[in-house]
Amino acid sequence: MIKGIFETHINVSDYKKSAEFYEKLLNIIPLYEDAERKLKFYWVGQPGEAMLGIRENYPSSLVQRQHFAFRVDLNDISSAKDYLSSLNIMTTNFFGESADNLLVFPFMPAVSIYFEDPDGHSIEFIAMLDDQPKPELEIMPWKEWEKLCGRE
Structure with missing residues (x-):
């Protein structure tokens, strides 16, 4: 299994x-x-x-862009942008916009931050939220999710 x-x-x-x-x-x-x-x-x-x-x-010199996510704690998401910035790594949200506006995937729910490695592989730091999933909702700003869940 x-x-x-x-x-x-x-x-x-x-x-x-x-x-x-x-x-x-x-x-x-x-x-x-x-x-x-x-x-x-x-x-x-x-x-x-x-x-x-x-x-x-390997298996060839052609590097095809891949995506993978590292699970992180929720309190680390807030500091990830500053940490990655200190390494001169640009960060974005899911839509490629500024990481100042992180997004929640309500169907999980989870919040994440994106960046790329030297070959352009898409890397994500993702943190699961303790809230109940809301699959009927679209991806939304984290601040909006917090308000929706009564934590503003």
Whole structure:
């Protein structure tokens, strides 16, 4: 029975440059590197919970944009923009607008912030909300969600 996603691998154009990028992110723990094969693995969160692999030009030199999300705590979403900005990483919301206006996905519900790695892979920090899902609602600003849930 499936219990979650354990491992994600992405193709990168320069594994050393990508390694530098990912090693700046919180809770990314270097696990294994094979310089000959130009790959590196990381634990995401606690060792043994989830793994990210980067590999240069595998299976080809064509790097196709991928998307994946790292689960974070809700209180970390608020500081993520400043943290990523300190690393010179531009952040956006789901619609590619300023991360000053973060959005909630009511069907989950969750709030998130987006950014890209050196190859343009779409990365998301996402935090689940304790509220009941509201799948009948469209994606909305977090401030609006908070008001809707009586927490303004």
